[in-house]
Amino acid sequence: MTSANSWYEAGARQRVAALLDPGSFVEFIGPEQRESSPHLAIFDLPEQFDDGIIVGRGTLEGRRILVAAQEGRFMGGAFGEVHGAKLTGLLRAARSLREPVLILFDTGGVRLQEANAGEIAIAEIMRALVEARMAGVQVVGLIGGRAGCYGGGSLIAGCCSALIVSEQGRISVSGPEVIETNRGVEEFDSRDRALVWRTMGGKHRYLIGGADAFADDDVLAFREAALIVLAENGRLDADVLEAEQQRLEHRLHRFGKAHDAIDIWTDIGVSEPTEIPGLANDEFLRRIADKRETANGAR
Amino acid sequence: MELADILASLFPGGHEVAVTDNLISGSGIINAIKVHVIGIAGQSPLGCEGALILAGHVLEITRKGSAGPVLVLIDSSSQRMSRRDELLGLSECLTHLAKTLLLAGAQGHRTIGLLYGGSAAGAFIATALATGTLVALPGAHPAVMDLPSMARVTKLPIEVLKAKAEKTPVFAPGLENLAQTGAIHSVWNPDQSLAEQFFALLAEQISHDARDRLGESRGGRPKAASIAERVEKEASHA
Numbered sequence: 377m378t379s380a381n382s383w384y385e386a387g388a389r390q391r392v393a394a395l396l397d398p399g400s401f402v403e404f405i406g407p408e409q410r411e412s413s414p415h416l417a418i419f420d421l422p423e424q425f426d427d428g429i430i431v432g433r434g435t436l437e438g439r440r441i442l443v444a445a446q447e448g449r450f451m452g453g454a455f456g457e458v459h460g461a462k463l464t465g466l467l468r469a470a471r472s473l474r475e476p477v478l479i480l481f482d483t484g485g486v487r488l489q490e491a492n493a494g495e496i497a498i499a500e501i502m503r504a505l506v507e508a509r510m511a512g513v514q515v516v517g518l519i520g521g522r523a524g525c526y527g528g529g530s531l532i533a534g535c536c537s538a539l540i541v542s543e544q545g546r547i548s549v550s551g552p553e554v555i556e557t558n559r560g561v562e563e564f565d566s567r568d569r570a571l572v573w574r575t576m577g578g579k580h581r582y583l584i585g586g587a588d589a590f591a592d593d594d595v596l597a598f599r600e601a602a603l604i605v606l607a608e609n610g611r612l613d614a615d616v617l618e619a620e621q622q623r624l625e626h627r628l629h630r631f632g633k634a635h636d637a638i639d640i641w642t643d644i645g646v647s648e649p650t651e652i653p654g655l656a657n658d659e660f661l662r663r664i665a666d667k668r669e670t671a672n673g674a675r
Numbered sequence: 676m677e678l679a680d681i682l683a684s685l686f687p688g689g690h691e692v693a694v695t696d697n698l699i700s701g702s703g704i705i706n707a708i709k710v711h712v713i714g715i716a717g718q719s720p721l722g723c724e725g726a727l728i729l730a731g732h733v734l735e736i737t738r739k740g741s742a743g744p745v746l747v748l749i750d751s752s753s754q755r756m757s758r759r760d761e762l763l764g765l766s767e768c769l770t771h772l773a774k775t776l777l778l779a780g781a782q783g784h785r786t787i788g789l790l791y792g793g794s795a796a797g798a799f800i801a802t803a804l805a806t807g808t809l810v811a812l813p814g815a816h817p818a819v820m821d822l823p824s825m826a827r828v829t830k831l832p833i834e835v836l837k838a839k840a841e842k843t844p845v846f847a848p849g850l851e852n853l854a855q856t857g858a859i860h861s862v863w864n865p866d867q868s869l870a871e872q873f874f875a876l877l878a879e880q881i882s883h884d885a886r887d888r889l890g891e892s893r894g895g896r897p898k899a900a901s902i903a904e905r906v907e908k909e910a911s912h913a
Contacts, residue, residue, distance in 0.1 A: 491819035491846045503777060
């Protein structure tokens with residue numbers, strides 16, 4: 377079910393417009409500058425003048441904020457050379473200007489037609505993001521788009537100081553098709569959509585502490601969640617990583633023998649765990665209150 | 676080069692580097708400098724457990740407060756592709772490892788990756804590409820994705836991909852292709868002392884991420900450096 381302001385259905389520009397204060401967004405290297413991919417022509421593929429990502433600045437309740445939004449409908453929101461470099465530049469600016477950043481993920485990962493450039497772009501973005509956070513800058517990821525947050529995108533998300541997901545937000549390094557192709561349908565049946573949602577989807581990520589806020593599939597719900605998350609501290613330092621090491625070791629120790637998400641939800645103590653995928657969001661949040669694992673800033 | 680030969684050439688005075696379940700850890704001395712070593716051997720995939728074990732080693736190094744260099748030796752495959760790893764949050768575990776390496780770099784440790792075999796995708800990003808300087812040995816074979824898989828995903832015949840790979844380094848697997856994008860600082864000579872080449876690299880001052888400029892000068896990434904710089908400038912002037 378999607379609302380009139382569905383995050384899932386919206387495009388990158390609609391999301392940015394609805395998320396920020398009205399009319400406040402100013403784009404950097406906008407489509408009028410026609411900085412498209414120099415590599416897609418090799419594959420006779422159409423280019424897009426923004427290369428599938430928009431970056432710029434606006435305000436959120438009057439506070440200056442840098443924003444990047446991926447367009448999942450262009451090449452699956454995948455990272456190519458120009459696409460990646462725009463986000464790298466934004467994060468480098470965030471560090472020197474000490475301005476917080478929102479990253480609106482909607483991506484299948486590295487763009488294979490420019491795989492080497494995309495892969496190194498992921499590494500550059502991660503470094504710029506971590507350096508910004510070590511300088512005290514918050515970088516918040518918002519995940520709930522059509523393409524999900526896969527591959528290299530999931531690794532950038534892992535560097536963020538906080539993640540906001542909706543039920544539709546899937547986070548995973550290897551996508552369902554990739555696992556099935558490499559390991560067989562017995563390991564992962566990519567056509568089993570229920571399996572995909574409960575293994576990689578927003579509810580599971582929120583339950584195990586892989587995300588910090590759970591939003592309805594609505595642009596205004598994401599805005600509200602962003603305002604709450606931005607009030608917290610996003611600094612990355614040695615203490616945070618020591619705490620994250622303990623948090624993740626604890627997770628593997630506690631859930632490492634689980635075969636299915638249902639096993640984990642049972643272990644967490646959620647009542648009627650098989651009902652979780654079908655629950656409306658308010659009932660879901662009520663059912664898991666005080667039970668879910670939380671990152672508590674350890675990311 | 677085999678791992679044992681690499682370690683012997685790096686640490687002629689001996690070392691305490693061990694390999695357990697294809698995870699490398701330990702240390703050695705080069706020219707009176709203690710070098711911490713971690714890594715992946717045997718072209719093995721990197722899953723949740725392995726990533727946390729390596730991250731634990733890096734945190735232990737940074738906790739001790741010494742400023743010695745960290746050498747990351749890599750001969751891996753990709754991230755472990757499994758239902759279980761994704762269920763447990765593989766993205767968080769791999770990223771955690773990358774963050775510990777980036778933190779070590781920020782705390783004054785030189786972090787140097789040595790790619791001596793294979794590596795791909797998430798495992799490559801979480802290890803080799805999270806170091807401050809990445810070098811390789813001839814014969815190393817990094818890949819984002821092998822050509823047959825790429826043919827499946829892009830729905831192009833493999834002959835077509837091979838022909839395109841001749842014309843552009845930007846997508847095809849291989850050390851030379853990746854080096855052109857700026858990901859690889861230099862390729863070492865296996866016939867000369869690795870200890871000397873390591874020491875020469877330590878003497879080079881590397882303060883910021885210059886991989887995009889390197890990719891520009893080598894022709895593999897014509898636009899990344901200038902686009903990133905322009906975004907940074909527009910943000911600062913607005």
